[in-house]
Amino acid sequence: MVGNDWINSYLENMSWRIWNLARKKKQIEGEEASRSSKKRLEREKARRDAAADLSEDLSDGEKGEHINESSIHAESTRGHMPRIGSTDAIDVWANQHKDKKLYIVLISIHGLIRGENMELGRDSDTGGQVKYVVELARALGETPGVYRVDLLTRQISAPDVDWSYGEPTEMLSPRNSENLGDDMGESSGAYIVRIPFGPREKYIPKEQLWPHIQEFVDGALVHIMQMSKVLGEQVGNGQPVWPVVIHGHYADAGDSAALLSGALNVPMVFTGHSLGRDKLEQLLKQGRQTRDEIDATYKIMRRIEAEELCLDASEIVITSTRQEIDKQWGLYNGFDVIMERKLRARIKRGVSCYGREMPRMIPIPPGMEFSHIVPHDVDLDSEEANEVGSDSPDPPVWADIMRFFSNPRKPMILALARPDPKKNITTLVKAFGEHHELRNLANLTLIMGNRDVIDEMSSTNGAVLTSVLKLIDKYDLYGQVAYPKHHKQSEVPDIYRLAARTKGVFINCAYIEPFGLTLIEAAAYGLPMVATQNGGPVDIHRVLDNGILVDPHNQNDIAEALYRLVSDKQLWAKCRQNGLDNIHRFSWPEHCKNYLSRVGTLKSRHPRWQKSDDATEVSETDSPGDSLRDIHDISLNLKISLDSEKSGNMSKYGRSSTSDRRNLEDAVQKFSEAVSAGTKDESGEKAEATTGSNKWPSLRRRKHIVVIAVDSVQDADLVQIIKNIFQASNKEKSSGALGFVLSTSRAASEIHPLLTSGGIEITDFDAFICSSGSDLCYPSSNSEDMLSPAELPFMIDLDYHSQIQYRWGGEGLRKTLIRWAAEKNSESGQEAVVEDDECSSTYCISFKVKNTEAVPPVKDLRKTMRIQALRCHVLYSHDGSKLNFIPVLASRSQALRYLYIRWGVELSNMTVVVGESGDTDYEGLLGGVQKTIVLKGSFNSAPNQLHAARSYSLEDVVSFDKPGIASVDGYAPDNLKSALQQFGALEG
Structure with missing residues (x-):
């Protein structure tokens, strides 16, 4: 009887368990069906809106031709994979490209990567992708026209892995040395370069790497800058040899490649290998886990957002198959096959796309090395294959x-x-x-x-x-x-x-x-x-x-x-x-030929100042005049006044008349001559420090930079925080060892009255990162430099604009946003969101939010923009009362990287001061190699729901236990001084 009772109890428990599992699966299926239906309606509406914009300038005949051209494009990408056709054709192609000196950067950051004796299958992160990226790097390094290939990955010095994964650099020995030319230099070839980031002595799975991505980006940036300079000395006639492309593999490396691409203004290519949305769908279909449970295990939402960013930033997405394009990438907000065909047809006809952009999806199958393979001969009449070389012992x-x-x-x-x-x-x-x-x-x-x-x-x-x-x-x-x-x-x-x-x-x-x-x-x-x-x-x-x-x-x-x-x-x-x-x-030669032929079509977007005579490294013994050695080059790219955009010198969205441009050029030339004359008369550190118009190059000479980026406080508190930081660092500030940068969502026209109201001089700062990172300004106290009626004492760095303008929608984006705002106002029955013309600029479209309940969170706004193929960075600020749309690869954290690239300001010598919360780009200010001071206290505003509603947790982006983050209670000068001393910004 006891045995029967136990069996009955067991069967009853199993029945309940099966019933609950079936119920859970049905519930998950219902939720996903509702979610899919909503997504389908959103996509259909976005397509209609985009179609309306794209049809406005087409005649009836052109509208009829549109589908036909799209169909032609669709057919052109189907069918057989591209091929060379013969070994002779490969040789011909190689001879045509052998004189090029290309530098290619590949990124694959998870798993255990080395050139020989790969431990494939050791864990889920060390699989086919590891072999693929290593062999791709090796094959590209052997390809005529390619001078150097760097495969960037993570340096791992953990006791449970082989020592070889801790080596900073590993050269990949070529498989076919006869393909290499005689003129290869000392830095040529293919290399694995290991960048230290994340836990120094711990091997962690890819799901735990997300909080450390920005640290990797900063380390990779240093390597690429150094290597570009080295290659320039070898094959670039003294000018930096920038990467022709930065190619990310998998979502984590794609996220990194997007940030590096934006910082360096270099084209990006992406290969997904496997995709998060597809994996999410497969797991949901199994019915064993809810969406939240899947995300907790795989960090799937963070991965999907990274893949969406890759669609925003990539010029080319390389896939292995057509199926990956149609069935997998089609699940993403940022890619739509129908929209892609329409845009490509318009580009072919030379018709405007109204700011809409889609990456090109290119199927290129992976390659393989066949030269060492000799298949066995087979005798079909025998019981087993003939044994070639049977005298040799079996493996x-x-x-x-x-x-x-x-x-x-x-x-x-x-x-x-x-x-x-x-x-x-x-x-x-x-x-x-x-x-x-x-x-x-x-x-x-x-x-x-x-x-x-x-x-x-x-x-x-x-x-x-x-x-x-x-x-x-x-x-x-x-x-x-x-x-x-x-x-x-x-x-x-x-x-x-x-x-x-x-x-x-x-x-x-x-x-x-x-x-x-x-x-x-x-x-x-x-x-x-x-x-x-x-x-x-x-x-x-x-x-x-x-x-x-x-x-x-x-x-x-x-x-x-x-x-x-x-x-x-x-x-x-x-x-x-x-x-x-x-x-x-x-074969790998065919793969590389197809790869390079696609990469060769990408437009070079290298830094505009690469041909100038400036040096990114300035020794401490350089004279003050050395920091202005490239003033002629720079002054041509500095706009003397921010408000000249609104006063007629240049219209807000990039349209300017010939006379306006001429007036601006004359003024810039006048400024250049004045600065050049000034440098001849000045000498010594003191003269430089007191000359406002010459002060911005001093960024290059600071030993440490304090970046004030506190968003979660009232204006009066921000002014007092600035004053207290100045007071805490008075000694270093006076000596010129310490510099200051103000980083904010405010426009420059708002910064000036804010600082002057507190008695703070504009020239107390070396630079201003304005409008959420869409503008970079330097102070100027010379009244002759002012062009606008407002006479704002700023100079805008137009070189920075050239860095961030990639895929900026401009007037086409603004038109869509105005329509979106009108819809929100109509839905709420009031003026919930209106354009802020005073705070908008060439690369920032700003809105005032009067009713935060009527506007969606950032993740939904990003989705809306992506579905319409509009690539931009969306941010809420001022407790959700302001909304900025800026270029997709612009941000306040990226502006700090620009200061390193342009002026040599070491990121590790920066300390960023933030509040407990901030604008919706807050997370970007906490990562990286810079130090971070978090000001805690009741003066911080409570996080708005618009800020908190991200698709993933903050812990998936930021590692709060890293040694470079410190917290301070309040903002008293003594507390600030202690924190700055802790990070070496001030003397102890």
Whole structure:
């Protein structure tokens, strides 16, 4: 009776558990259906709005032609993958490009990356992407026209990983040295460059890297600046050789590449490898976890936002397949196939796109090195393949595998994949175990990474491996399945050879495979394939025609496909030969040729001052005049007065008359001559410090910079904070060792009265980051420098504008925003949001928010802009009462990087002072290598809901436990002084 009671209780509990799981799955499905419906309606509305704008300037005939041209474009991107066609054609192309000296930067920051003996399969972060980026870097380094390739990754000095991952630099030895020219310089070739960021002595998974992204960006920026200068001395005639492209791989590196691209004004390329929205959909369909639970595990919302930013910033997105474009990128707000075709058709006709931009999606399949591969000859009439070089001993890994089999002569079905649920290994084992004819005819080999103790593996991987072992036991597959614990990456070719020698088959039955590089590797060794019909294998099969595609959810489909190939010798031989005949389509030379031909079409956006005579490094012994050595170059790019935009010298959104431009140029020339004359008469540090119009180059000479970026306080508190910081640092301020920058969402026209009301001189600051980072100004006290009636004592850095103007929508964006504001006002029945003409400027469209309840949070505004292909950075400030739209790669944190790039102000020598909360760009001020002081107290405004409603938590962006962050209670001078001394800004 006791036993029956226990069984009944157990069954009852199981029934309730199953019922709850089914209920949870149904609830999740309902929520996702509602979310999908809302998203579809939003996208349809955005398309209608965009279509209305894009149709205004088209005649009826042009409107009719529009779809036809779009269809032509669509067809042009379908069909066969681009190819060179022959080895001779590759040689011709190489000779045409051999004189170029390109510098390419690749970024892949997670996992364990090294050039030799890669530990593929050690963990979920060290997989096919690691091999791909290393081989891509190596192949590009061997390509004619490419001088240097840097693969930037994370430096790891953890005790549980090999010492090689802590080496700062590793040269990738070329595979084909005969391809290298005789004129290669000392810094040429391909390198892995490891940047230290995050926990110094800890190897952490990619989900924990997000708070450290900005620290990586700052470290990478230093390396690229130094390398550009070195390459300039070698092959650039003394001028910096900037990267021709910065290429991010996966979302984390893409986020980093976007920031680096914006800081350096260099084109960005992105490869997703796998995409967050697709993974989210797959996990939701399983019904095991809610959206919040998935996000807690995978940081999926932070990843998706990074991928959306990559669409905003990238000029080209490289995919492996067409399926990735249509089925995966189509899930994103920032990409729409229909919109992309319309915009491309308009560009082709030379018709305005009204500020709308889409990245180009280019399918380029990954490459492979085939020169060392010699497939076995096959005699179809014999029981096994002929043994080429049979006198040589068998590779050791063969014995490690063969020891599992009772009959090792049978054809081998080979699977090479991590024990990850999405790889679908358990379904493969079930298919094999339940198909008795297949079991009698073949063996199964499972290469599932490397392991020592299953209990020490990650919970996910350990669960998959345990399930596989239980299935082997369930179907009594002992003697028919091999599952070795260890293998080296260098042994993988031998494993392919063993499978081919037994006339075996390679299988990849993942639920979805972004590409499937192992399928190409297997084909190169003469192995036919059985592959999933979801993802990249579809395109691979179209090119190679060397196997069968299957539904990964249907184990009978998998088993029958395997049985057909191992039982039909003629079919096996045909698939084998097709693969060998077409495999050259996936060679690295062809990949690099296609890659560089696309990259070569990108417009160079290098810094405008690169041809000037300025030096970014100024020694302490330089004379005061040295800091003005490039004043002629700089003055031509400095606007003497901010308000001249509104007083007629230049209109707000970039339209100016010829006479206005001439007046501005005359004034700038007058300023240049005056400054040049002034430098001849002045000498000594004191003279420079008292000359307002000459003061801005002093940024280069400061030992430390304090950046005041406190947003969450009233104006009176901000003025007092500034005064107290000046008081706390009076000694260093007077000596010129310490400089100051004010960073704010306010326009320059608002900064001037704010400071003067508190008795603060404009010249107390070295620079002003205004309008949320869309303007960078320097102080000027010379009345002759003023052009506007307001006579604001500022000079705007137009070089900075050239850095941030990428994809700025201008008047087209403003038109859309005015319509959006009108809709919000109509919905609320009042004037909820209105354009702020006084605070708007060339690169900032500003609005006053009179009813915060009537406007959406930042994440929804970003979505609205992205759906309409409008690329911009959206920010709320002043407790949600102000709304700024600025260029997509502009921000206050990016402005600090510009100060480093332009003037050599070391980011590590900056201390940023912030409040407990701030504008919606607050998170960007807390990361990076700069120090941060957080002022705490009741004077801080409570965070507005518009600020808090981000799609991910602040902890996914900022590491609050890093040593460079300190908190101060209040803003008393003594407390501020102690904090500044802690970070070395003041003497102890």
